[in-house]
Structures are given as structure tokens and as C-alpha cells.
Amino acid sequence: EAGVAQSPRYKIIEKRQSVAFWCNPISGHATLYWYQQILGQGPKLLIQFQNNGVVDDSQLPKDRFSAERLKGVDSTLKIQPAKLEDSAVYLCASSLRDSIQETQYFGPGTRLLVL
Amino acid sequence: AQKITQTQPGMFVQEKEAVTLDCTYDTSDQSYGLFWYKQPSSGEMIFLIYQGSYDEQNATEGRYSLNFQKARKSANLVISASQLGDSAMYFCAMREAGQNFVFGPGTRLSVLP
Numbered sequence: 001e002a003g004v005a006q007s008p009r010y011k012i013i014e015k016r017q018s019v020a021f022w023c024n025p026i027s028g029h030a031t032l033y034w035y036q037q038i039l040g041q042g043p044k045l046l047i048q049f050q051n052n053g054v055v056d057d058s059q060l061p062k063d064r065f066s067a068e069r070l071k072g073v074d075s076t077l078k079i080q081p082a083k084l085e086d087s088a089v090y091l092c093a094s095s096l097r098d099s100i101q102e103t104q105y106f107g108p109g110t111r112l113l114v115l
Numbered sequence: 116a117q118k119i120t121q122t123q124p125g126m127f128v129q130e131k132e133a134v135t136l137d138c139t140y141d142t143s144d145q146s147y148g149l150f151w152y153k154q155p156s157s158g159e160m161i162f163l164i165y166q167g168s169y170d171e172q173n174a175t176e177g178r179y180s181l182n183f184q185k186a187r188k189s190a191n192l193v194i195s196a197s198q199l200g201d202s203a204m205y206f207c208a209m210r211e212a213g214q215n216f217v218f219g220p221g222t223r224l225s226v227l228p
Contacts, residue, residue, distance in 0.1 A: 033216075042119075042206050042218030043160070056215055089158055100148040100210045101167055106160035 002026065004107035006092050012113045018080035021110045025073070025094030031055075032069055033104060034077050035091040043091055049075060050098055082114045117141065119207050119219035126224050128197045135182070136192040136222045138207030144168075147211045149190040151181065154204040154221070163205075166190055197226045 005024040013019050025032050030051050035043035046065065047057040051072035060067070064083070069075040079086055089111050093104040120139045128134035140149065151163040166174045166181045174181040182191040194201055207219040 040220075042208075042220055043216075044218075045215045048215060091158075091160060093160070100146065100212055101165065103150065103162050103165060104216060105162065106152075109158040111158065 004092055004094055004105055006090075006107035006110055008110055009108060010111045010113075012115065013082055014115050015084055016081040018078065019082055019112065020079075021077045021090050021092075021112075023075045023077070023092030023107060025075070025092070026105055029094035029096055029105075030072070031095045031098045031102070032075050033093040033095075034067055034075070035093065037089045037091055037109070039088070046077070048098075055098065079112075082112075084114050087112055087114045117219075118217040119209055121207055121219040121222050123222045124220075126222055127227055128194075128224065129227050130199060131196055133193060133195045134197055134224065136194070136205050136207075136224065138190045138192065138219060140188050140190065140207070140209045142188070142209065142211055144211045147209055149181070149183070150208045150210070150216075151179070151190075151192045152206045152208065152218075153201075154206060156203070160206070164192070194224075199226050199228060202226045 007022050032049045034046045037043040046060045047067045048055040049069040052069045067077045089109040091109045093106045095102040095104045147168045149166045153161045164176045164179045166183045178195045180193045204221045206221045208216050210216050
């Protein structure tokens, strides 16, 4: 079974530029998550989708971050304009369903450096 | 207040020995799930083991076991027979009903040859 795919793996941009990340979850997984992981910290949830609807985006900085999951499969996360503090690893995860015992499976992440 | 506490920023263990990574959590819910993930330097989060709050037995997965002490709100990860490939960051996470995953700050494990 193929895992969660993410691209690009690395991205370097200058502040105020825009950037987009792509995620393809495990086939059949209804729930998709985007996390931000700053160096030396645990991942922090940015947004959760159930199929193509948003379940939780309470920690998403909506003035600059946006995300969508068209057709309930792939998802994109965009940052516009980027700030220095956005430098982090952006992790995508998916799970079969949304429940407390459901394991989340993570992709390899996208390492973003904002200069 | 921190939901997940991992008090050991870094740990060293000799190859082939066992090691315990500590995790304490804070919840008033009766129903919740506890997870451990491994993050090697490549960056991917790898699921290791799950413990449900109602599970009476401690979870085990190969060389990984979870020492679940519900009254103390602790869910320590035990790795037996450490291998060099076990060197990584280890994260404890919790999920309560109606809430999302909360991760601890992690423990960096270094296995010495």
C-alpha cells in the first residue's frame, strides 16, 4: 500500500513570496491533516479535512495560509505572503476515519526555509 | 497547561539494552487514545504503538511496549534490545474525543554502539 505522498520535499523562498505544498493521502483515507513542525518542537495541527470539508482550522493563520482538498483526495496548502517564522517542516497525514483510536499516517514532509 | 509532557529532551542507551522514554498527559476525559511516533532525521513520522484509555492490557508491538499507568496519567514507551537504527526523535501524542492530536515536545534517543 502506498503511503502519504508530499511534494516538494524542500523549498527555499524569500519573505513575502508565495509557496504551495501538495499532499496525496493513502487511498481510501477520508481524513487529511496538515501540521506545521518548527525545529525542536512537536507537530502542531493547522487544518483537518473530512473528505473535502474542513473539520478544524482553528490554528490556521488565515490571513496568510489557505488549504483546500478538492474532490476529497489530494490537498494543497498555500502560504501567501510568507514570513520568516513560517520556516518549518509541513507534514501531511491521513487516517481512515476521524476517531480517537484511528492512527494517523504521515508523509515525508516539506522542509520550507524562508529567507 | 501542557497536555503532553516529555521530560527527557535527550536519552542515550547502549546497543542491545532496553530504554524507557517517559510521557505524562493531562486530560479529564475518560475516553482517549495515546500514540507514540518515531521521527528519524529524514523527517517522516512513523507510527509505533497505540494505547486506548479503556485497554486493560499494555500495548505491545514487536520490540515496543507501552507502560500504561492510567492513575498516574503516564504512557511510557519501552524499547527492548535497542538497535542503532532506533536513534531518532520520539513523540508521544494524545487524542481526546472531539479534539485533535496533541504532540509532546519529543525525546531524542541516541543508541551507542
